[in-house]
Amino acid sequence: xxxxxxxxxxxxxxxxxxxxxxxxxxxxxxxxxxxxxxxxxxxxxxxxxxxxxxxxxxxxxxxxxxxxxxxxxxxxxxxxxxxxxxxxxxxxxxxxxxxxxxxxxxxxxxxxxxxxxxxxxxxxxxxxxxxxxxxxxxxxxxxxxxxxxxxxxxxxxxxxxxxxxxxxxxxxxxxxxxxxxxxxxxxxxxxxxxxxxxxxxxxxxxxxxxxxxxxxxxxxxxxxxxxxxxxxxxxxxxxxxxxxxxxxxxxxxxxxxxxxxxxxxxxxxxxxxxxxxxxxxxxxxxxxxxxxxxxxxxxxxxxxxxxxxxxxxxxxxxxxxxxxxxxxxxxxxxxxxxxxxxxxxxxxxxxxxxxxxxxxxxxxxxxxxxxxxxxxxxxxxxxxxxxxxxxxxxxxxxxxxxxxxxxxxxxxxxxxxxxxxxxxxxxxxxxxxxxxxxxxxxxxxxxxxxxxxxxxxxxxxxxxxxxxxxxxxxxxxxxxxxxxxxxxxxxxxxxxxxxxxxxxxxxxxxxxxxxxxxxxxxxxxxxxxxxxxxxxxxxxxxxxxxxxxxxxxxxxxxxxxxxxxxxxxxxxxxxxxxxxxxxxxxxxxxxxxxxxxxxxxxxxxxxxxxxxxxxxxxxxxxxxxxxxxxxxxxxxxxxxxxxxxxxxxxxxxxxxxxxxxxxxxxxxxxxxxxxxxxxxxxxxxxxxxxxxxxxxxxxxxxxxxxxxxxxxxxxxxxxxxxxxxxxxxxxxxx
Amino acid sequence: xxxxxxxxxxxxxxxxxxxxxxxxxxxxxxxxxxxxxxxxxxxxxxxxxxxxxxxxxxxxxxxxxxxxxxxxxxxxxxxxxxxxxxxxxxxxxxxxxxxxxxxxxxxxxxxxxxxxxxxxxxxxxxxxxxxxxxxxxxxxxxxxxxxxxxxxx
Numbered sequence: 066x067x068x069x070x071x072x073x074x075x076x077x078x079x080x081x082x083x084x085x086x087x088x089x090x091x092x093x094x095x096x097x098x099x100x101x102x103x104x105x106x107x108x109x110x111x112x113x114x115x116x117x118x119x120x121x122x123x124x125x126x127x128x129x130x131x132x133x134x135x136x137x138x139x140x141x142x143x144x145x146x147x148x149x150x151x152x153x154x155x156x157x158x159x160x161x162x163x164x165x166x167x168x169x170x171x172x173x174x175x176x177x178x179x180x181x182x183x184x185x186x187x188x189x190x191x192x193x194x195x196x197x198x199x200x201x202x203x204x205x206x207x208x209x210x211x212x213x214x215x216x217x218x219x220x221x222x223x224x225x226x227x228x229x230x231x232x233x234x235x236x237x238x239x240x241x242x243x244x245x246x247x248x249x250x251x252x253x254x255x256x257x258x259x260x261x262x263x264x265x266x267x268x269x270x271x272x273x274x275x276x277x278x279x280x281x282x283x284x285x286x287x288x289x290x291x292x293x294x295x296x297x298x299x300x301x302x303x304x305x306x307x308x309x310x311x312x313x314x315x316x317x318x319x320x321x322x323x324x325x326x327x328x329x330x331x332x333x334x335x336x337x338x339x340x341x342x343x344x345x346x347x348x349x350x351x352x353x354x355x356x357x358x359x360x361x362x363x364x365x366x367x368x369x370x371x372x373x374x375x376x377x378x379x380x381x382x383x384x385x386x387x388x389x390x391x392x393x394x395x396x397x398x399x400x401x402x403x404x405x406x407x408x409x410x411x412x413x414x415x416x417x418x419x420x421x422x423x424x425x426x427x428x429x430x431x432x433x434x435x436x437x438x439x440x441x442x443x444x445x446x447x448x449x450x451x452x453x454x455x456x457x458x459x460x461x462x463x464x465x466x467x468x469x470x471x472x473x474x475x476x477x478x479x480x481x482x483x484x485x486x487x488x489x490x491x492x493x494x495x496x497x498x499x500x501x502x503x504x505x506x507x508x509x510x511x512x513x514x515x516x517x518x519x520x521x522x523x524x525x526x527x528x529x530x531x532x533x534x535x536x537x538x539x540x541x542x543x544x545x546x547x548x549x550x551x552x553x554x555x556x557x558x559x560x561x562x563x564x565x566x567x568x569x570x571x572x573x574x575x576x577x578x579x580x581x582x583x584x585x586x587x588x589x590x591x592x593x594x595x596x597x598x599x600x601x602x603x604x605x606x607x608x609x610x611x612x613x614x615x616x617x618x619x620x621x622x623x624x625x626x627x628x629x630x631x632x633x634x635x636x637x638x639x640x641x642x643x644x645x646x647x648x649x650x651x652x653x654x655x656x657x658x659x660x661x662x663x664x665x666x667x668x669x670x671x672x673x674x675x676x677x678x679x680x681x682x683x684x685x686x687x688x689x690x691x692x693x694x695x696x697x698x699x700x701x702x703x704x705x706x707x708x709x710x711x712x713x714x715x716x717x718x719x720x721x722x723x724x725x726x727x728x729x730x731x732x733x734x735x736x737x738x739x740x741x742x743x744x745x746x747x748x749x750x751x752x753x754x755x756x757x758x759x760x761x762x763x764x765x766x767x768x769x770x771x772x773x774x775x776x777x778x779x780x781x782x783x784x785x786x787x788x789x790x791x792x793x794x795x796x797x798x799x
Numbered sequence: 800x801x802x803x804x805x806x807x808x809x810x811x812x813x814x815x816x817x818x819x820x821x822x823x824x825x826x827x828x829x830x831x832x833x834x835x836x837x838x839x840x841x842x843x844x845x846x847x848x849x850x851x852x853x854x855x856x857x858x859x860x861x862x863x864x865x866x867x868x869x870x871x872x873x874x875x876x877x878x879x880x881x882x883x884x885x886x887x888x889x890x891x892x893x894x895x896x897x898x899x900x901x902x903x904x905x906x907x908x909x910x911x912x913x914x915x916x917x918x919x920x921x922x923x924x925x926x927x928x929x930x931x932x933x934x935x936x937x938x939x940x941x942x943x944x945x946x947x948x949x950x951x952x
Contacts, residue, residue: 143896282889283889284897285894285897286885287873287874288831288833288873290897292898294835294836297830346827348820348827419898421837422836422837467898468896470933471896506842702892709935711934713933736838736842736930737840741930741932743927743930743936744926744939745923747937747940
């Protein structure tokens, strides 16, 4: 066997790479679909300087005569720290005074504010905010700095080379002259924007790599941060929608009289998604909705239960599937193997359940539509709102507010909650009355757009020595991209979001087959934090643990041997093992240690989990040690926070998360039946960041991926029991 | 029907449905938006306020039940423990999305006002009713300990 055959073929591109490189067909489809979505608003554009006017050298930055530095964020702040990261990159190259830096959200405008990883769409997702903004914002800051320097040179009649900038002040050391940014804005605004600018040597970074405090924290501690829930406009009404109890059911008839009898109810209107009660307050709208009588037509509704769906998935796993990755002949290698290992894994539907139930405020007039929302896909939402309202996208403006969590929920190509709000405003009369659509928690959990259910089956062949000779992996589930504007990214039957993390398996295995069977159901589905890797990484990392055990080898050293050609992945694996004290050997009775490693959105994360299992089978996750390589660490404290939060989010999902259907009805209503992680269940988390000068990659999602399998592998170490069905079994429940 | 109570230290009379949850009375009738709606069933803690100094879930507390009593929302926090909690929240950079944090701060403040040196078990007991989907729990715990220290100092 030569080294070459051990080296795996180029990876399946990740979703981000797909979006960026965009098979030309995709790029074209997206461009054609959304180019016209560009806003005509020109906030932040260069205008003739007038006294007191700010200096706005580009779409991302405005400097005021009062020394204020306003960074314009094209990405939503939903907790992941995007506002702070964006401001850090600009302020670094600008040499701004961090205490004067403020962030405001950009208007929806694909021309200026596209996510460069998404082609021509403005939106946030795939842990791409820092990665796609990195060079764009460094240049934006650097060019502005150059113009401020040139302005000082002009005012002082001195060569630029003799000037320096520090903390928002331009200095001339020899003459001890200094000027604040604000005093230079008028001159700077009259100067040409340089074509090119020399960016800082990373060794000079004063903010990047340091712990700049988050720009949004003070307002999030005293209750003053404004979310969509908090929007109040003159004359605003509040609407709730009664939606069908089954996915795909429609309104047959309704009786508005009982709702209209509730004091405060203003109007009851039918909309495509159900019947809306529009009222003067949430409480009136809620009572009105409770009183409303609706008869549903469920002729074409999904009426299957999740058990029946999983049975079908299992059957499909035995049928021929589309190849996502084929190297060598896995079937033959496994057939000829000295030993074989096989396992299957079942994953439930999962709700995002962001703390802020979905909400949007819409002010729709005859020729304009204004939207306030924690918007994650601005130009898609703009286009969908326009289509619903019968307007041009240019007539739709979006104010992006803080989102009270999202985890992918607000990034959907049908813009469900935005379209609902616009459709209510339209049915109400499109008379300019602001209407706030409010979802309840029950609406959220019943509302679909779940992380899809999946069934995975894996089979491995081992040589006499325990080396992996073949790996066969079949995935069955719904496609997130099918029937959406991302559908052109599905190639040869492979939705990349269904197989990422599995087709991109990094381990050196000579014969690999990864295949996908895509099924359609009536349950609306969507990406959920870390997307495909929310299930594929569990399957791969739990199974490789089973393989290592069958080979009689330590699960850490077995993985490491298979990652010799993957230096960054191997490095995080080693770092996590070292910091967790892996070499200390097995833990005492009733305790266990498990490891898992993943690459998601080009960020590498390894985690070691330690668990205690009592006599009743109750599992406590005591500690998780995490190593992460996300390239240049822009803000180590935010990276740490995202790993901590990702671990807690992922842990809640594997311990409890499950949306189930009975005869098509969702069985979970609120946080009592859809359990999430709570304070007393949060393990001690230690995060170790790999120093790096590579381009930065994202941290919002990747920390979620390895925690489930790390904990499952730890439970095996403690008890000898493998987990094949998610969520984990409850003690005393067979 | 009019209901009188003390809100953030001020006598307040509201003419509203006595069955309306305190959450919506505070948010929509009074206009104080810091208290958040998360579940409507006292399951998540986003709506936590203080009623006579105890942390309660305002989403299930009928307005009529607070007549004659003292209600404090995030906007009305004044006590030394409250200021210590907010300072620790900033020092340890607790919030992510921030939506649950008003409720977290209210629960943590009520804890410290009643227990100057909470143990981890005390923190679990007082804070497990407050869900944070961003899972900022480690920092919340550390910030409560830090706040307790600073109040003592």
